[in-house]
């Protein structure tokens with residue numbers, strides 16, 4: 485298809501990957517390619533297909549989220565047996581995604597940390613949001629409440645649409661090009677602000693200079709109408725019953741259309757990469773000539 489994708493033919497969530505293949509796939513990811521698994525589907529047993537409906541969302545947020553470390557489920561109005569079964573479905577996806585990443589990228593296995601699992605039963609085009617929250621605009625991922633302090637954000641997506649509707653994305657220009665456009669004019673964090681945000685529980689942990697810069701890049705790109713209109717982008721359709729893995733802190737992306745998506749977030753220490761110089765942290769430090777961690 486396009487050189488933006490690195491296709492892997494796996495049909496199992498626990499692929500046995502041999503060393504040279506694993507290193508090649510891992511490096512492709514680190515270089516900003518999307519690991520694309522067109523033949524890897526996440527099948528729902530009959531009794532879980534009832535969850536393929538937007539009514540399970542609470543109507544306020546775009547996704548239902550599950551925390552694999554606590555078992556907590558949020559942003560759904562569901563109660564009782566449905567709630568338990570929905571959490572079980574998402575837990576199964578979390579485990580599958582973990583097995584997939586550690587199978588394809590064994591060097592990540594030791595320090596891969598769990599983030600949230602998300603289920604998006606609402607049509608991607610139908611969300612009314614502010615430009616800053618609008619994921620149909622090109623952006624890198626950076627979380628306002630969850631500082632990463634340089635850790636990578638690695639996400640596993642699976643289109644579980646039952647009617648053959650693809651998930652449509654745009655992939656934007658390379659990270660360096662976007663960063664060169666905005667990074668050097670971002671003002672430093674106000675002294676004491678990171679401390680205050682943590683104290684007020686706005687952030688979970690201390691927001692670093694890196695987090696501040698990444699959030700600013702996220703916002704600037706999304707709020708720049710000219711950029712959204714005119715920067716180069718490649719349109720990709722991920723068919724239903726396909727899976728893809730992306731470093732979303734590196735790859736400019738926008739979700740244009742689709743419904744029924746599962747997603748698992750992982751955090752990876754920069755030091756665990758095969759080539760640390762490919763991390764946004766290192767790229768931004770080079771650009772700004774100062775340490776940011």
Ligand code: SIN
Pocket residue numbers: 604608619625651732737738739745
């Ligand atoms: C995003 O990560 O920006 C959204 C991806 C999607 O919902 O397809």
Ligand code: FE
Pocket residue numbers: 619623624625732737
């Ligand atoms: Fe995103």
